[in-house]
Amino acid sequence: MGWLGRTQHKVGAKMTSGRNGAWLRPCAQAQQDHGTRGGWRSGAGRFGLAVLLASTTACSAIKAPVPKDPDALAEYKAANDPYEPLNRKTYNMTMKVDKYALRPVAKAYVWAVPRPVRNSLGNMITTMNEPSVFFNDVGAGKPRRAGDSFVRWCINMTAGLGGFIDVAKMAGYPHHANDAGLTMANWGISSGPYLFLPMGPSSVRDGIGYGIDQGLSPWNYVPRGYGLISFNWAYNMMGVVHGRAEHLDDLDALQRDALDPYATIRSAYQQQRKAQAEAIRNDHRATVPAWYQ
């Protein structure tokens, strides 16, 4: 179980936290060969989700039966997971892939690469995603946060040698997370039903946000060439492996201690997203930095 045991780690939320979930990036790269741009990809994501939802509502075997008992009904509503049977299938499949492919690779990565180097790679992955954070900060109407991520990008890409050293953090601009799902949450859009996607726990809103974030990343708009494609592939795979390596112990503990890991991950994910959105909403710091006032 691990009640207190889970105090210290992220409760198994992000399995591919590297750079806003980089699992799907290689596919996105392939799509780009048709001369398309990231912009429509968010639209495609939306369309894909709509199709997925339409098909799931049509097929009742994918939807869980609504319980009659009032207590059970309250619990069903709180879990916000009408597509639980489908989600559990995706979860099992993802965990199988994880067990035989991703987790061993992540373990090998931790074994082979010393911690300082891993930290530098983590810094690079975080910095490279900073533009997406910036656009979302702007979208959420939080100029101070947007300023922070902008400054982080400028400092780390230059003084930080392309992101390898987190100079901005030393200068008092620590990283903060943001993504389009959280931005929409701040616009008052509710999460919609819980979804377990191949890249981890999500919801209808966060799944759409994931697609939008792909479009917000500038790496999709750099002129294509062999060098960039190689870089993008390396970067994305690095992001996935690094992100997984960050959560090796947490996910192992969760798999070992939880009686129903699926339900535990669902609960932790939903609570964390709510807390993250609230933290952004409650950030009322002044736009002008303290040293200027």
Place this chain on the structure above:
Amino acid sequence: MTFSASRRGVLGFLAVASIGLAPVSAAWAAQDARTFIQSFGEQLVAIVNSPLSLADKKEKIMPLVSRNVDIDGIGRYCLGRFWKTATPEQQQHYLVLFHQILANAIADKLGDYRGVSFTIGNVTRVGDDDSVEATLMRPQQPPAAMQWVVNSSTGSPKVVDVIGEGASLRLTQRNDYSSFIARNGGDVEALLRALQKQIDHHNAASAQQ
């Protein structure tokens, strides 16, 4: 330790005495919760950082946790809607297992930490409880922010929940248990068996070490 215990006793007495003064008591309760967490945290950290052997640490830490954490209350909360449907014997059995599992979880974590320290931040009122912000610092690891939820309704303050990364541990645990029971046909006995199995596994693993 005797000093802090007596100080807590005095604070507890003052907290009870100030119940009549409604406007004062809310502010006082916040202060009380903060002092309580400060003292509990200091005692925990002192054991964790001490050069004692792992077995000695385990022995010292459990009485401290039992005194300061409302384990029965958390256990009841975690069983959720199935607490009502469980027989008194099942409830009793469940609480015994729950205590054991909590002790195991703490024992597992003890070996991982050395050289830890913590700071206490704001105290906010959430319903009947006080939520105390704390940041745990461990060497070579990013600081971990958490909130300790303290309830003082029984007269003495007790920890009733810990929130880490925005997720309440007791709520997450309750969802784990209720989902497991629901998927086993609403049978509380299935949960008791699973918990017993976890404890057996843990004992077998620690016997091997």
